Amino acid sequence: MGNSYLTLNHVQVSIASALMFLSALLSFYLGLKITKSILIASIRTALQLFAMGFLLQWVFKTESKIAVTCVLIVMTLVAAWTSTSRCARPFPGVLLNSVLSIWTSSWALLAYGNFLVFENPDGYNPQYVIPLLGMILGNSLNGISLALDRFTEELFSKRDQVELSLSLGATSWEAAQPALRNAIRTGTLPILNSMMVAGVVSLPGMMTGQLIAGVSPLEAVKYQIVIMFLIATSTILGALIVSGLGYKKLFNQWHQFEYWKVGSKK
């Protein structure tokens, strides 16, 4: 045993890519109209991952903390941008809200994981912080995106309910409660679901990777548990912040719901 694992050469990767060609051919003959999407998605996957690979190879070697930080910042910003780009009903300041939510929640948990859990002696080792942040972002991005979408949609489609509460003397905070609760619940549902079945239905990606790389299962499990907790907390925190900031933006001190700020459905 030991830390040996099978390395892949380019031919072997190409053999795997033949699968995507088969899928594309199949969809073409069945007239599924997703042939183009299959090809584009495959090419994007390969190109983006190779680009990331080269970047990581370089960053892992460099001693520059600034370079590492830049990578972290770019990852965070792309995640924030992605989380708003699908928001069905955008409102002014929604991008800034997402940046703040994703940034605070993911970096707080990254710091917690890196300094308190792993007690990384190098302090700031790209081999840890980049994959850690990547995993945290990938998940909290979904949570924040879902929470944001649900929050605005809930307020907008149930505007009459919100205005009813306000008309009967509710504060804006009281009137926003149902929307806030539903938004946070929706945002945290996927991660809670995957925690419910972790290990039973699915072996999470990172654990699988470690097992293949030869890490003992019990070690891999410990890592996975830590990661899951970091991801979940970051998602809950992010969903809370993005909904809270959304509340601040869409209600004012006059206990008004500023429905006129919410854009029409994309």
Next chain:
Amino acid sequence: MIPVLQVNHLTSGILKDGLPIFSSISLDLMPHDQLVLTGDSGAGKSLLLRSIVFLEPIASGDIFFLEKKVAAAEIPFYRSRVIYLPQKPTLEEGSVESNLKSAFKNKIHQNKTFDINLNRERLERFGFGPSFIEKPAKLLSGGEAQIVALLRALTLDPAILLLDEPTASLDQNKAHVFEEEVLSWVKNGTQRSFIWVTHQKEQENTVGNKFFRLGNSV
């Protein structure tokens, strides 16, 4: 006697063709005033009522409640005293009873208690049987919903009601009971008054003792 509500040069923050939908509206509501608000469709009657309870943006002007300018922090209290009933009433999921007492969960009403017997009496006056109070709100007709919305407001003991065509989906009989109910409510309190939007000439004369016409951009 001091005015219960004063609207001073109120201008809407909502524009149509570059102009505010209504501008510089002033009106006073004294105790026992039964103000009928009329105006063409689109003149902004609903918008004015909604603006008076701060549900809509206001470009300029002030609102005074009992001679005190309404401050942002006091708006929940103000809205518990000045209750707006929209044209199309909103009911929550649940029974008639849970709708009637839904507002009591708000902090502003925490010292009040829900008087179910009073509500039963009122429902009876509208000709509803004793089981009506358990009926799911989603099974109510438009007219029944308007009655429940009125009782839900009355049970909070407001000073002013802003009624936006409240009898539009009621039959003549129930519409009369509705008018009676509101009129006797006004008479049985010292500071009560209302603004009532209607398009029916007959109703204007039955419920009004003061009239205000909202013009199409004067």
